[in-house]
Amino acid sequence: MNMAVQAINSNTKGVAQNTYDAIVIGSGISGGWAAKELCDKGLKTLVLERGRNVEHNKDYPTATKDLWEFPHRGNMTRQFLKDNPLISKAAGFGEDTAHFFIKDKDHPYVQEKPFDWIRGYQVGGKSLTWGRACQRWSNFEFTAPARYGYGLDWPIRYEDVAPWYSHVEKFAGVCGNKDGIEAMPDGEFLPPFDLNCVETHVQKSIKQHFPDRHLVQARWAHITKPTETHLQLGRGKCQARNLCMRGCPYGAYFSSVSATLPWAARTGNLTMRPFSVVHSIIFDEQKNKAIGVRVIDAQTKATTDYFARIIFLNASALNSNLVLLNSTSQRFPNGLGNDSGLLGKYIAFHNYRANVRGEIPGFEDKYYFGRNPTEPIIANYRNLHQQDTDYLGGFTTFMGAHRTRGATANLTEEIGAAYKDALSLPGGWRVYMYMQGETIPKESNHVRLSKTEKDQWGIPLLVTSVAYDDNDEKMIKDFLAQSTAMLEKAGCTNIQQHDSKQAPGLDIHEMGGVRMGHDPKTSLLNKYNQLHYCQNVFVTDGACMTSTGNQSPSILYMALTARAVNHAAEEMKKGNL
Numbered sequence: 001m002n003m004a005v006q007a008i009n010s011n012t013k014g015v016a017q018n019t020y021d022a023i024v025i026g027s028g029i030s031g032g033w034a035a036k037e038l039c040d041k042g043l044k045t046l047v048l049e050r051g052r053n054v055e056h057n058k059d060y061p062t063a064t065k066d067l068w069e070f071p072h073r074g075n076m077t078r079q080f081l082k083d084n085p086l087i088s089k090a091a092g093f094g095e096d097t098a099h100f101f102i103k104d105k106d107h108p109y110v111q112e113k114p115f116d117w118i119r120g121y122q123v124g125g126k127s128l129t130w131g132r133a134c135q136r137w138s139n140f141e142f143t144a145p146a147r148y149g150y151g152l153d154w155p156i157r158y159e160d161v162a163p164w165y166s167h168v169e170k171f172a173g174v175c176g177n178k179d180g181i182e183a184m185p186d187g188e189f190l191p192p193f194d195l196n197c198v199e200t201h202v203q204k205s206i207k208q209h210f211p212d213r214h215l216v217q218a219r220w221a222h223i224t225k226p227t228e229t230h231l232q233l234g235r236g237k238c239q240a241r242n243l244c245m246r247g248c249p250y251g252a253y254f255s256s257v258s259a260t261l262p263w264a265a266r267t268g269n270l271t272m273r274p275f276s277v278v279h280s281i282i283f284d285e286q287k288n289k290a291i292g293v294r295v296i297d298a299q300t301k302a303t304t305d306y307f308a309r310i311i312f313l314n315a316s317a318l319n320s321n322l323v324l325l326n327s328t329s330q331r332f333p334n335g336l337g338n339d340s341g342l343l344g345k346y347i348a349f350h351n352y353r354a355n356v357r358g359e360i361p362g363f364e365d366k367y368y369f370g371r372n373p374t375e376p377i378i379a380n381y382r383n384l385h386q387q388d389t390d391y392l393g394g395f396t397t398f399m400g401a402h403r404t405r406g407a408t409a410n411l412t413e414e415i416g417a418a419y420k421d422a423l424s425l426p427g428g429w430r431v432y433m434y435m436q437g438e439t440i441p442k443e444s445n446h447v448r449l450s451k452t453e454k455d456q457w458g459i460p461l462l463v464t465s466v467a468y469d470d471n472d473e474k475m476i477k478d479f480l481a482q483s484t485a486m487l488e489k490a491g492c493t494n495i496q497q498h499d500s501k502q503a504p505g506l507d508i509h510e511m512g513g514v515r516m517g518h519d520p521k522t523s524l525l526n527k528y529n530q531l532h533y534c535q536n537v538f539v540t541d542g543a544c545m546t547s548t549g550n551q552s553p554s555i556l557y558m559a560l561t562a563r564a565v566n567h568a569a570e571e572m573k574k575g576n577l
Contacts, residue, residue, distance in 0.1 A: 015307060020046040020271065022568075023293050023308040025278050025323065028125025030541040030557040031314035032256025032264075033168065037565035038312070039269040043572075046306055047261075048276040050298060050315075051121030054128070056234075056258045060247030062096045070095045089506055090118045092129060092245045100128050100245070108461060110450050114503035115464040117318065117510075123274055124257035125316065126508065129245045132221040132253055133552035134174045135377065135396065136165050136185045140384050141438075141549035148383070150392050151346070151441045151547045155518045155527035158185065164559035171263075172254040172558065173230055175374070176219035183394075184216070184379040184551065190224045192217035193240075196368040198360055198401035198429050199376050205490040206378070213381045213486075215399065218374030221254035221555075233262055240370025253373070275299050277457050280327040281311060281336055281537060290336070290537050296457045310536045310568050310577055314561070317542030318347075318447055321513040322462045324539075325449050337531035340521055343514060345446040347466050348548045350509035351395075351437035353500050354476045356483040358492030360401070360429045367403065367426060375400045378433070378486075380550045382478070391474035393438030394550045397483060401431045431492055433483040437475050438550045439468075439504075441512050466504045509553055511545035529564040536577045538564045 021043035024034045031047065038045040053059075067074050074095045081088050084104045093101055102119045109117060120126045139158040146153035162185070169188040176189035195203060195217060203215040222238045223230055230236070235251030235258060244253045251258040264270040275298035282305060284291045292307035313320045321344050327336035335343045380394035404427035413419055445467065449460035480497045487495050504510075517523025520532035529544050531537045540561040542553060549556075571577045 018305065019307040020044045021308060022046070022310045022312065023048065023306055024312045024314060025293060026125060026314035026316060026319070026541065027123045027256055027261065027272070028314065028316060028541075029127045029130065029256065029554050030561045031125065031312070032127060032260035033558045033561040034312040034314055034540065034565055035264040035270060036260040037562050038569075039264040039267040041565070041569045042267075042269065043569070044269050044271070045264070046271045046273060046308065048278055048293065048295060048306070049123050049125075049272065049274045050277045051123065051125075051274060053272070053274040054123045054257055056251065056262065057247075057249050060249060061099065062246045063243065063249045065096065086116055087118065089116055090508070091131075096243075097129060097245045100247075106456075108453075108455065110453060110461050110463040112463050112465040113467045115466050116503045116505040117464065118506065118508045119316070123261070123272065124255055127255040128247055128257060130554060131552065132244065132373070133219065133375070133377070133398070134169070134172075134176075134187075134221050134555040135219050135379075135551040136187055137161070137549050137551050137556055138183050138185050140183055140380075140394075141547070141551065144383070144393070144549075145547050148387055148392055152515060152517050152522055154546045155516050160527070161556070161559050161563065164563040165555065167562050168555065168558040170227070171229060172221050172259065172555075173223040173226070173235070174219060174555070175222050175224045177217045179214060179216045181214050181216065181379050183381070183384055184214075184377070187219065189219065193220070193222075193224065193372050193374045195376060196372075196401055197363050197366040198431060199399070201363075202399065202401065202431065202486070202490045203376070206486055209489040210381075210486060213378055215376055215378045218376055220374040222373060223252045233259060235259065238373065240372060242371035242373040244373055277459070278315065278323050279303070279457070279459060281313070281323065283327065283329040283331060283336060283534065285329065285331055288331075290534055296459075298457070301457060309572065310538065312561070312565070313537060313539045313543075314541045317510045317513065317545075318462060318464070320539055320541055320543040321447050322449070322459075324514060326459060332533075336537065337524055337533045339533050340524065342443075342522070343524060344448050345443045345513065346441035346515055347445045347447055347510065347512045348439045348441040348545070349466065349504045349511065350507045350548055351439055351468070351472050351475065352435065352507045353502055354479050355432060355434035355498050356480060356487060356495060357430065357432045357498070358487045358495035360431050360490065360492045363429050389474070389478055391471045391478070392440055393471070393475065395435045395437040395475060395479055396550045396552070397433050397435060397479070399431065399433040401429055403427060403429055431487060431490070433487065435476070435479045435483075436550060436552065437472070437479065438548050440471050441515070441547055442469070447513060464505070468504065509542070509548070511542040511548050511553065514539045514543040515546045516544050517546060528567040529560060538568060540564050
């Protein structure tokens, strides 16, 4: 061990007490899965989380409140919005969920180009506030870069991940229906939420007029029929409250806090350390491998080193890039494993800019049960077997239909008994569709460390330099035209198209920078998510993504993590790690 490590460690009770079999950096979607799988395999595992502790149920202060119990009826004050113009843009952000998001001034970064970086620093990370859509990638997505000549070929295919999708779906609890769609493979599903009458009507219309397109029931991480595994964790059936982002007291939607971390804790192998800001991964020149992680206590700012045979980096995509870029040594002066010089490059994201909305007459004698927390999905129908558009990639379309509140169409007054009575009645039906579009990774879209500015812990700020391109604009135009056509065929009226022009990042699906690949000259990770040049470090969050595909990514991160842990454990048994 080098002298620098010994000096840093002098404020602890010794190296042995700070040594584990494995260290996981981050406790969100993928970090929670790394912890569960490592602990299940009998490895003493330390999980480092930069934010505060959050315990299931105990730390959901707004979970059962009604809107009128909030001081500002769910809204934030003007002063808060003025002080936090970035984080308050996040989907689902409000007075009821603000405690699961950061405040802008506490965690600055440098926007070389506009980029809305949405973060939640606590145990559980953004798994407490995620969207919960869980479609599997198909081989169309794994093979598209190679087939169409953009980005880099993935080192894996659907068949490599399929059993791990099944593994995580059964534990997490994913509802859905088996529809036999090539572009969106079936999984291990719990019963789906039913489509309502208008969604069923739109589904039939699409099938009639667009036979190559498929609208299916939501594939969402919600328990609709708990299994014995779910019940062991105290997780129950979704109550259709649609208050998920406050934290679910029923444990019905999947999060690290309600599922993977409690499961890991039950093994007796888990050690959680909140308030742990990771400075860097420690590389030992003599051993030619990583030996631990340098941590700055978020509250005391004391520095401590922790040691392990393997390290899983799951800090969320951009923070994982930051940690690696800041992990410099004589062997890796430009960041850990960065011999190719590509660390931080090829950042990509999902394009959520466009949506289409309309009204649909009729169905006034129909309603639906509860507040369905899921959304039907139109599987991608673009550029599958061949390129059939003037752009690359595809898009998933989420849709929904709902009744408005208040039969007020014929009223001119917005006060009085008649208006009040009308508000108690359901109004007309409205339908929406919005896109989740693939973006093409480019070397110019990158993150790097600031050479001049640091955060409150002395760590260089991240510089984001990410933007849209012509391919994105063409895809938006096509989505708007095709979605409008589908709504028109379904009989919708007053259809309105909208392009939010929002900055990248607000989608919360940032990916890349530490991409997987066959060749160390063009990628950072191998097919098992190991750094090519430091193989006891694994990166299994969004940073590992070679391309974005069009499906929601979280369930893929979970599957890749479980697969990588299995490989790591096997390699440890062989003495290779």
